[in-house]
Amino acid sequence: MLELMDSIRFKKKIITARIRNPLQNFTETIEQIEIRVDPLLGYSSRISKSKGLDKIPGGESLNDFVTQSKSCFFCKGRVEEQTPKLPEDIYPEGRITVGEAFLFPNLSGFGTFSAVCIFSKEHFIALDQFTSIQIFNALKACQIYFQKCSLSYGSRLFPSINGNYLLPAGSSILHPHLQPFLDPYPTNLQKQLWRASKKYYQKNGKSFWTELKKAERNSDRFLFETPFGFAYTPFAPLGFYEVNAVLGNGENILDLTNEMIQDLSGIIHRILQFYHSRQHNSFNLVLFSPPVPNGIKEELPCILKICSRPVFTPLYRNDVTFFEKFHQENMIDKTPEEVAAEYRATIK
Numbered sequence: 226m227l228e229l230m231d232s233i234r235f236k237k238k239i240i241t242a243r244i245r246n247p248l249q250n251f252t253e254t255i256e257q258i259e260i261r262v263d264p265l266l267g268y269s270s271r272i273s274k275s276k277g278l279d280k281i282p283g284g285e286s287l288n289d290f291v292t293q294s295k296s297c298f299f300c301k302g303r304v305e306e307q308t309p310k311l312p313e314d315i316y317p318e319g320r321i322t323v324g325e326a327f328l329f330p331n332l333s334g335f336g337t338f339s340a341v342c343i344f345s346k347e348h349f350i351a352l353d354q355f356t357s358i359q360i361f362n363a364l365k366a367c368q369i370y371f372q373k374c375s376l377s378y379g380s381r382l383f384p385s386i387n388g389n390y391l392l393p394a395g396s397s398i399l400h401p402h403l404q405p406f407l408d409p410y411p412t413n414l415q416k417q418l419w420r421a422s423k424k425y426y427q428k429n430g431k432s433f434w435t436e437l438k439k440a441e442r443n444s445d446r447f448l449f450e451t452p453f454g455f456a457y458t459p460f461a462p463l464g465f466y467e468v469n470a471v472l473g474n475g476e477n478i479l480d481l482t483n484e485m486i487q488d489l490s491g492i493i494h495r496i497l498q499f500y501h502s503r504q505h506n507s508f509n510l511v512l513f514s515p516p517v518p519n520g521i522k523e524e525l526p527c528i529l530k531i532c533s534r535p536v537f538t539p540l541y542r543n544d545v546t547f548f549e550k551f552h553q554e555n556m557i558d559k560t561p562e563e564v565a566a567e568y569r570a571t572i573k
């Protein structure tokens with residue numbers, strides 16, 4: 226029996242909550258909450274009306290902290306002496322250098338291959354001071370790391386490049402860095418993305434991601450396109466101010482050309498400028514890649530996900546609550562369409 230192609234569906238349910246509202250003389254008011262379903266993976270995210278959860282605290286906390294912390298073992302002069310080296314057979318030089326970027330294995334790793342890549346030996350780079358070249362160099366060093374590890378391991382591995390910027394995003398070290406990670410066992414979301422994308426391709430003979438681009442190109446969530454990239458705010462966000470980008474058509478991270486990595490660096494740079502313009506200074510990012518070393522398939526391309534985290538301040542409100550931690554449900558107070566409108570109004 227011929228099955229019709231799965232069209233991409235942006236499903237949402239609107240539910241309402243009634244209260245007698247003290248702000249309106251205890252008259253009954255109704256609040257709307259959207260439950261949005263991710264069109265590929267089927268998880269749901271809740272969007273309530275704005276509660277000011279992304280309220281920006283004032284003060285000079287970050288500058289004070291930068292001044293106090295001064296240096297660490299990722300800084301020039303110490304990083305060469307105090308960080309681990311890659312095994313001899315993987316990379317005899319021990320560390321991978323591309324421009325200012327410097328990559329070394331993680332002292333307390335979390336998988337078969339996990340490393341740290343500092344953008345520069347300077348202790349701190351403010352969000353608006355990152356250059357596209359610094360981002361390119363760090364991503365390129367991660368790609369070389371993946372190539373060397375993949376060659377040494379010899380069978381399938383799942384790569385991702387990850388980043389926590391500042392303490393509210395989970396980073397224990399101020400010094401800006403990425404964390405490339407390569408393991409035979411994909412993480413939960415990585416596995417779901419890979420499996421669901423494969424399934425969609427096998428069923429429909431087309432990539433979900435190509436279809437998603439078609440659907441999002443004329444939506445209120447579209448941000449911009451570059452020669453290899455497509456940026457948008459996802460229908461069912463996992464984080465505040467979340468932006469996603471699809472890179473290429475199915476190349477894994479080892480297949481990316483320098484032009485594609487430059488393109489990706491430019492995309493990340495624009496999003497960081499956007500966060501800076503909204504006075505956000507902390508973020509998480511991930512670049513998921515299809516498994517390596519399989520050749521080019523159209524099923525799943527490299528996917529960038531980036532979201533803002535609470536602003537660096539002594540008394541910040543954490544944005545991971547019982548919802549995110551134990552219900553695996555994300556609670557957001559701004560729609561992706563509102564975030565996209567803010568982007569378009571800010572970054573030209």
Ligand SMILES: [Zn+2]
Pocket residue numbers: 295296297298299300347348349400
């Ligand atoms: Zn440092």
